Amino acid sequence: MSSELPHIPRREVTGAWVLLLGYATLLTGMVWDGQWHGDVGPDDFWTAPHLLLYAGTGIIGITCLTVVLLSTWARGAATSTPSVTVWRTFRAPWPFLVGGLGASGNLLYAGSDLWWHEVYGFDIAAGATPSHFGLGLSIQVEIFAMIMAFAVLRRTRAERWGLALAIGLATLGSTSAFGMVSEMIFEWLPGVAPRVLGLGAAAALILSLVIGLTRSWHWPAATGLTFVLVQGGLSLFAPAATRWYAEAIGQPMRDYAANMPQALIGFPVTYPLVALLAGGMTAWAVRRAVNPVRIAVAAGALAGLNTALFYGVLGILEMNLVVTLVAATALGAGTGWLGWQCAVMLRRFSERGLSVPRAVTA
Amino acid sequence: MALAAALAVLTVAVPAAAAPLPGEIVHTETVSMSDGAPITVGFTEWPVRALQSLDFTFEPAGGIDGRTGLVTTVSPSGDRKGLKGIVLQRRGDAIVLPRHPRAKQVWGLDVVSLPEEGTWRFEFAVERAGVTSTGVLPVQAIVQPGPPLGVSWTIALLPWAPVAVLVAGGWVRTRTIRRGARPSWSG
Numbered sequence: 405m406s407s408e409l410p411h412i413p414r415r416e417v418t419g420a421w422v423l424l425l426g427y428a429t430l431l432t433g434m435v436w437d438g439q440w441h442g443d444v445g446p447d448d449f450w451t452a453p454h455l456l457l458y459a460g461t462g463i464i465g466i467t468c469l470t471v472v473l474l475s476t477w478a479r480g481a482a483t484s485t486p487s488v489t490v491w492r493t494f495r496a497p498w499p500f501l502v503g504g505l506g507a508s509g510n511l512l513y514a515g516s517d518l519w520w521h522e523v524y525g526f527d528i529a530a531g532a533t534p535s536h537f538g539l540g541l542s543i544q545v546e547i548f549a550m551i552m553a554f555a556v557l558r559r560t561r562a563e564r565w566g567l568a569l570a571i572g573l574a575t576l577g578s579t580s581a582f583g584m585v586s587e588m589i590f591e592w593l594p595g596v597a598p599r600v601l602g603l604g605a606a607a608a609l610i611l612s613l614v615i616g617l618t619r620s621w622h623w624p625a626a627t628g629l630t631f632v633l634v635q636g637g638l639s640l641f642a643p644a645a646t647r648w649y650a651e652a653i654g655q656p657m658r659d660y661a662a663n664m665p666q667a668l669i670g671f672p673v674t675y676p677l678v679a680l681l682a683g684g685m686t687a688w689a690v691r692r693a694v695n696p697v698r699i700a701v702a703a704g705a706l707a708g709l710n711t712a713l714f715y716g717v718l719g720i721l722e723m724n725l726v727v728t729l730v731a732a733t734a735l736g737a738g739t740g741w742l743g744w745q746c747a748v749m750l751r752r753f754s755e756r757g758l759s760v761p762r763a764v765t766a
Numbered sequence: 767m768a769l770a771a772a773l774a775v776l777t778v779a780v781p782a783a784a785a786p787l788p789g790e791i792v793h794t795e796t797v798s799m800s801d802g803a804p805i806t807v808g809f810t811e812w813p814v815r816a817l818q819s820l821d822f823t824f825e826p827a828g829g830i831d832g833r834t835g836l837v838t839t840v841s842p843s844g845d846r847k848g849l850k851g852i853v854l855q856r857r858g859d860a861i862v863l864p865r866h867p868r869a870k871q872v873w874g875l876d877v878v879s880l881p882e883e884g885t886w887r888f889e890f891a892v893e894r895a896g897v898t899s900t901g902v903l904p905v906q907a908i909v910q911p912g913p914p915l916g917v918s919w920t921i922a923l924l925p926w927a928p929v930a931v932l933v934a935g936g937w938v939r940t941r942t943i944r945r946g947a948r949p950s951w952s953g
Contacts, residue, residue, distance in 0.1 A: 442852045445867070445877040478946030509925065516922065524913045525819025527879040529850035534915075534922030541926060582791060618949050659875070660853050690951045697949045748947045 413483050413555060413691075416497055416561075419471040420553035423503055424570055427550050430460025430543065431577045432638065435667050439642040443661035444650045446526040449518050452649050460515060464546050465507030468500040485556050486753055498753070500571055501555060503549030507624045509542035509756050544581035547574045555617055555750040567614075570625055570764035573629030575610050578636070580672050582606035595724030597715060606713035607675060608704030608736035609743040611682055615700050616747025621687035624703070635673065672714035678706050695760025697744050704740015708732035786823045786869035797890055801899035803827040805835075805890055808872075816883040816910040823866050824873040826892055835873045836864035836891040842884025842907075853876050860891065880907040 424708040433456030440446065440453050464555055475483055475495045485497040496504070517535035528536065554570045557563035580600075588601025614624050645665045657663065689699045712732035716725040785791065786808060795813030797805040808823035819829030826833055838860040846859040854875075855862040866874020880886055888903040912918065 405791050423774050445852075480804075513922075515861075524910075525879065527819040527851075529852045529878070531850075531881070534918045537919075537924075538922045656870075657866040658853055659865050659870075660855050693951070695949055696951055745944050748944050751947075752943065 406471070412559070413475070413478065413653065415471050415474045415478075415661060416483060416485060416500070416553070419467050419500060420557055420563075422467045423499075423550045424465060424552050424566060425571070425579070426463030427573055427735070428460070429458055429463060430546070431573055431634075432641065433457030433460055434543075434577070434580065434646050435638045435670070436641075436642045439646045439666050441526075441528060443643070443646050443657055443663055443665060444529060444655050445464060446521075447653060447655055448728065449521050453645075459509070460509045461507050461543075461546070464503055464549075465511065465565055467517050468504030468507060468549070472496045472504065494508050495728050497556075498714050499549050499552035502552060503546055503588045506542050506545030506547075506549055509545065510539060513538035513542055515536055515571040532587065536602050537584055537588075539582040541607040544578060547577050550574065552750065552753065556700065556753045558617070564623060565618040565626070566616070567617070568626040568630045569633075571614055572625040572632075572634045573609060573611055575627070575631050575675065576634050576667065576671050578606035578610065579603055587743065587766075590731075593727075593731065595723040595727035597723035599721060600712050600715045600723060600728050601708075603671060603715075604708035604736045605739040606630040607672075607707035607711055608739040609746070611679060611707050612700035612704045612740040613747050613750075614697070614741030615686055615703055616744040619686075619690075619696065622691065623683075624686060625680050625683030628676035628683070629681065629754070632676050633669055635671065655697070669718060669720060672711055674710055674714050675707070678703075678710045681706060700744035700747075701740045702736045704743060705737035707740070708734070708736020711736075728745070786825060786866060786872045786874070787821065790821065791823065795903055795905075797888075797901040797903045798898040799826075799890065799892060800903040801892075801897065803899065805892070805901065805903075807888070807903060810872075812908055814880060814905060814907050816907045816917075817879050817881055818911055819877050819879045821876045822874055822878070823869060824890075826873075829871070830865070830873055832894055835892040836860040836893070838861060838889040838890065838891075839880075840887040841880070841882045842886060843882060845882075848876055848882065848886065849875070849880060851873075851875060860889075875929070879903070883907050883909055897908075 433453050436702070437451070437457060439451035440451060445655075451501065472494055475497055476493065483497050484581075485499070487495050487497045488501055490496050490501070501709065513535055517539060518534075521534040522531055531665060548571050551567075551574055554563065554567040558567060576731055582602035583599045584602075587598045588603065590596060590598035590601050611627070614627050618624075626684060643665050647663060649655070685699050688694070689696065709729065709732065712725070712729040715721050716723065791808040793809045795807045795809075799805060806825045808825070809820060810821035811818060813950055814820060824835060824837070824878060826835065832921060839849035840846050842899065847856075849861070851861070861875070863873035864875075867876055868870055880908050882908060886905040886907060888905055890901045890903070892899050909923045916941070
């Protein structure tokens with residue numbers, strides 16, 4: 405990175421941190437909702453976990469709208485972050501345009517989800533519903549927006565830790581959309597657990613994205629640490645909050661509900677070891693001047709392999725271990741390459757911040 | 767005397783085995799079992815519609831104490847794990863019946879659905895003192911509520927079509943940038 409710090413307006417810096425807060429709230433609600441569905445079962449649509457989830461979406465949506473309006477009305481030099489002029493009026497920095505669209509989609513699909521549950525009830529075990537699929541994809545868009553917002557920053561140590569925390573949250577949070585999409589795409593593959601492929605691909609994409617963005621061993625390793633904090637924190641919170649909430653509204657726990665943290669099996673707990681290993685590989689590759697794309701691909705393959713091994717050993721998904729292992733490793737390698745390509749594009753976001761501000765018209 | 771009268775009233779007022787989920791069970795079916803002790807199956811929705819959530823209660827004659835209940839739910843297309851549920855213990859294909867969370871005196875499944883339209887087979891096995899009795903209940907799931915699933919999925923996926931086109935277009939347009947970036951560890 406250049407020693408010259410790109411100028412980023414305060415509204416975008418503050419906006420990135422509030423996006424992080426909004427997504428952390430959303431993810432907390434989502435993990436709590438999953439625990440609630442398993443241990444107790446929904447009372448109605450307006451449960452506390454649902455409200456938390458949508459409060460997070462609201463924070464993201466309002467933040468994005470505020471940043472876009474402030475960018476539009478700002479005096480002086482326009483923002484250096486790549487931006488789009490919407491309807492010839494609104495100047496929207498990309499991360500906040502994407503985040504706003506994701507939040508809008510999230511709220512629209514929330515409306516359709518309310519309708520779905522009124523018509524069909526609350527059984528969600530039979531497979532992904534159309535409204536949950538839309539919600540999952542919209543939330544994934546919000547995740548990408550949060551990563552984009554921090555990819556633009558990365559100027560100070562605090563901002564880089566912000567990126568690491570965003571990545572930690574994104575890794576656990578991506579399980580929903582990637583799991584559903586992979587179940588839709590790979591269901592026909594014999595012997596393979598489609599969900600394992602999806603989670604492996606998510607881990608691979610995000611890990612190689614961090615390697616490509618930061619080009620340093622510290623930050624892939626740091627995302628392992630932030631992931632431990634996110635998964636550990638939510639594993640402590642969700643079962644306790646579920647028990648407390650069930651008592652508070654007089655709902656009994658299910659007979660077989662062990663109140664065990666579902667977040668621990670929602671994504672491999674062994675992932676931080678892969679992140680550390682990816683950090684080690686990066687350090688080695690930097691010293692030996694190995695082509696970084698190879699390291700991104702290798703880290704992706706490792707993330708896929710780890711996911712297949714974790715669920716193979718856990719034994720909660722029906723799969724042929726060898727077939728799933730090979731498929732997840734291959735897909736992880738491919739997604740690792742994709743993560744590197746995305747990082748190349750995202751790095752231009754902050755590099756362009758050093759040049760003359762420009763905006764494109766949409 | 768007053769105490770005796772009160773006890774007499776209580777004895778009359780409280781039946782020996784209260785019906786589970788009063789006000790919620792709208793239909794019951796009786797399953798003949800091979801040992802002659804039938805199971806009463808309660809439904810909170812009737813008729814059962816495909817994909818629509820409901821609660822089941824399963825009450826063997828003589829109560830659930832000392833008994834283990836198993837049910838294998840066979841879908842119309844032959845899937846022997848047709849009913850999924852979130853927190854279920856299984857023995858092979860069979861669900862080991864839990865107590866119903868709001869009616870602990872009986873077995874039950876809460877917030878579950880039969881995802882396929884047609885005739886389902888609930889194959890029961892009740893174990894008591896090493897002896898297993900069996901019985902079968904056919905359950906008809908009529909047409910699902912709401913629009914056809916294909917319509918719901920099309921409407922839900924439609925907004926993502928332009929997103930996919932835009933992302934694919936952007937990916938192609940930025941190919942030069944991505945190919946032009948020299949892979950290095952610097953920066």
